[in-house]
Amino acid sequence: MSRQFTPSVLTANDLLEGDVIYLDPADRWVRELDRARLFTDARAAAEALDMAEGQQDRLVGAYLAPAIAAPEGPQPGHFREAFRAQGPSNYAHGKQAQA
Amino acid sequence: MYTYTEFDHDFLATRNAQFRAQVERRLSGALTEDEFKPLRLMNGLYLQLHAYMLRVAIPYGTLSSAQMRKLADVADRWDKGYGHFTTRQNIQFNWPRLRDVPDMLDALAEAGLHAIQTSGNCVRNVTADHFAGAAADEIADPRPVAELLRQWSTDHPEFQFLPRKFKIAITGSPRDRAATRAHDIGLRMVTQQGVPGFEVSVGGGLGRTPFIGQVLTPFLPEADLLPYVEAILSAYNSYGRRDNKYKARIKIMVQELGVDEVRARVDRRFNALRAEWKGADRAILRDLQAEFAPPAFRTTNTGAYDDARQNDPVFRSWTETNLHPHRAAGYAIVTVSLKAHGATPGDATATQMRTLADLAESYGHSELRISHEQNVILPHVHKSDLPALHARLRAEGLATANIGLISDIIACPGMDYCALATARSIPVAQDIAQHFAARELDIGAMKIKISGCINACGHHHLGHIGILGLDRAGVENYQITLGGDATEAAALGQRTGPGFAHDQVIPALDRLMNAYLALRDGPSETFIDTLRRLGHAPFKAALYERDEDARAA
Numbered sequence: 155m156s157r158q159f160t161p162s163v164l165t166a167n168d169l170l171e172g173d174v175i176y177l178d179p180a181d182r183w184v185r186e187l188d189r190a191r192l193f194t195d196a197r198a199a200a201e202a203l204d205m206a207e208g209q210q211d212r213l214v215g216a217y218l219a220p221a222i223a224a225p226e227g228p229q230p231g232h233f234r235e236a237f238r239a240q241g242p243s244n245y246a247h248g249k250q251a252q253a
Numbered sequence: 254m255y256t257y258t259e260f261d262h263d264f265l266a267t268r269n270a271q272f273r274a275q276v277e278r279r280l281s282g283a284l285t286e287d288e289f290k291p292l293r294l295m296n297g298l299y300l301q302l303h304a305y306m307l308r309v310a311i312p313y314g315t316l317s318s319a320q321m322r323k324l325a326d327v328a329d330r331w332d333k334g335y336g337h338f339t340t341r342q343n344i345q346f347n348w349p350r351l352r353d354v355p356d357m358l359d360a361l362a363e364a365g366l367h368a369i370q371t372s373g374n375c376v377r378n379v380t381a382d383h384f385a386g387a388a389a390d391e392i393a394d395p396r397p398v399a400e401l402l403r404q405w406s407t408d409h410p411e412f413q414f415l416p417r418k419f420k421i422a423i424t425g426s427p428r429d430r431a432a433t434r435a436h437d438i439g440l441r442m443v444t445q446q447g448v449p450g451f452e453v454s455v456g457g458g459l460g461r462t463p464f465i466g467q468v469l470t471p472f473l474p475e476a477d478l479l480p481y482v483e484a485i486l487s488a489y490n491s492y493g494r495r496d497n498k499y500k501a502r503i504k505i506m507v508q509e510l511g512v513d514e515v516r517a518r519v520d521r522r523f524n525a526l527r528a529e530w531k532g533a534d535r536a537i538l539r540d541l542q543a544e545f546a547p548p549a550f551r552t553t554n555t556g557a558y559d560d561a562r563q564n565d566p567v568f569r570s571w572t573e574t575n576l577h578p579h580r581a582a583g584y585a586i587v588t589v590s591l592k593a594h595g596a597t598p599g600d601a602t603a604t605q606m607r608t609l610a611d612l613a614e615s616y617g618h619s620e621l622r623i624s625h626e627q628n629v630i631l632p633h634v635h636k637s638d639l640p641a642l643h644a645r646l647r648a649e650g651l652a653t654a655n656i657g658l659i660s661d662i663i664a665c666p667g668m669d670y671c672a673l674a675t676a677r678s679i680p681v682a683q684d685i686a687q688h689f690a691a692r693e694l695d696i697g698a699m700k701i702k703i704s705g706c707i708n709a710c711g712h713h714h715l716g717h718i719g720i721l722g723l724d725r726a727g728v729e730n731y732q733i734t735l736g737g738d739a740t741e742a743a744a745l746g747q748r749t750g751p752g753f754a755h756d757q758v759i760p761a762l763d764r765l766m767n768a769y770l771a772l773r774d775g776p777s778e779t780f781i782d783t784l785r786r787l788g789h790a791p792f793k794a795a796l797y798e799r800d801e802d803a804r805a806a
Binding site for chain 1: 280286300301302304305348349352597670677683727728
């Protein structure tokens with residue numbers, strides 16, 4: 155039996171800015187985790203990852219990150235993803251400054 | 254101080270132009286990330302959690318006022334107005350944009366600064382005693398040798414693709430303030446019948462398999478230094494394990510072969526190549542020694558200093574922690590703490606950098622140093638200038654009197670920035686510094702070092718108390734080690750037992766400090782001395798004492 159797929163978002167870093175980006179349901183790259191598409195199906199997630207790996211001119215290091223469904227949109231499934239979605243905890247820099 | 258020659262400037266300009274073209278090719282899509290990554294790393298450019306990070310070398314920790322101002326300008330213009338000084342005597346800018354990095358490198362080059370070999374499997378930034386050229390206990394200034402090593406290792410064709418990264422540290426003093434035994438090669442100046450040379454240790458390193466370096470030779474004549482270092486690198490380059498990055502450092506070679514076999518291989522190589530060194534290195538070293546000639550020290554009375562110490566308890570307290578003995582009469586070495594209680598260890602704002610540059614110009618022969626302990630040093634200040642200097646530092650929030658105390662913590666960037674981290678370091682350091690601030694003079698000499706992953710950039714193995722942040726089933730967890738030592742009595746700390754959740758670190762350290770204060774043989778017995786006298790058992794017992802026991806006690 156194959157392992158159950160962990161719900162995930164597709165994420166990467168923007169090539170120019172280095173900032174964290176997510177794939178949204180319309181296949182656009184957005185900056186906010188809660189606007190990301192939450193993949194619950196392994197095959198769809200793998201196809202999206204393949205597509206992202208073909209976008210070398212746009213992004214770096216695409217991967218599937220665990221996420222949790224919530225009414226306001228996907229939430230981080232691991233504390234590392236929480237920092238990526240928000241920014242560092244010592245200064246109000248990064249995404250939290252733009253919110 | 255060393256000033257760049259025309260050759261250096263041309264070399265850097267060429268290198269920066271190459272990198273600019275590489276960035277353009279990456280942006281145009283001509284280079285894939287896999288092709289571009291090794292090129293950017295060779296030029297100090299990482300991609301971290303939130304952004305790119307540019308790591309700029311501060312060779313052997315020495316900066317001029319002009320260079321410090323340049324770092325401030327770069328921080329203001331292309332970053333977020335601050336920089337992070339690291340345990341490798343580098344500065345990291347956490348928020349550059351890829352398109353701007355070539356301009357940043359050109360700006361840095363104007364001041365004789367670069368990011369070459371701050372990453373990759375090559376000889377990294379050569380680090381040194383941050384009191385070099387000033388310390389009272391020093392045999393000689395090691396920086397001419399360090400600069401010789403920098404020039405020799407920069408773009409050295411044989412050593413650009415080593416099995417793994419390679420770190421060299423050097424001290425000119427029998428006291429080791431550069432953690433030399435935790436480096437791939439550690440060079441500690443010693444004398445034999447009045448002649449200076451080096452004790453050479455090899456195979457030290459921290460990370461997932463930590464080792465204290467072993468002595469390869471107790472005395473190497475200074476004249477043989479460069480050919481001998483080349484022989485070590487050559488022997489390592491031939492043997493080093495390229496099949497497994499976790500076994501690729503020279504420390505693993507030393508463990509696998511034994512230090513005697515490594516010595517035999519190095520000696521064979523040394524004997525084969527020694528004759529090829531015809532003395533050009535010696536001529537260059539002589540020129541470098543002239544460049545590092547000490548400044549013209551004044552002979553003035555220190556009355557103003559003595560008066561201020563008498564009359565100003567804040568000043569006196571600062572002089573007791575932040576000054577170290579200077580080789581010249583009437584002078585002191587000033588350490589400016591970048592560890593204000595609650596601040597991020599090693600961070601300096603552009604404004605603070607400019608203040609420090611100005612103060613070095615006014616009072617310290619325009620010289621600054623960055624320590625691996627993430628502080629800034631003004632190495633040559635006449636004591637009569639200290640009251641005025643202290644007043645300026647106070648006005649800028651730079652007069653924290655905590656050097657060597659519990660709040661003078663080394664911490665890596667951890668998961669707040671680093672893509673490799675498994676937990677955060679910075680908030681742990683902030684919490685400890687604030688929590689113990691009121692008791693830190695009572696607690697006395699203490700080295701706490703925090704890493705946010707097993708790679709140990711925060712030197713946790715060498716802390717009297719080491720803290721290692723890990724990911725335990727999706728939760729930050731902190732392992733504690735005790736008894737590490739970064740000095741000439743180098744030792745690795747021993748793990749105490751299970752780790753602590755983030756919010757349990759402070760209570761655990763509280764129990765540890767209470768135990769120490771109860772067990773010490775008076776205020777003059779430091780934590781590390783008490784630990785050595787009594788062993789780890791009573792401290793472990795305190796750490797893992799259950800809450801009920803604590804309440805009952």
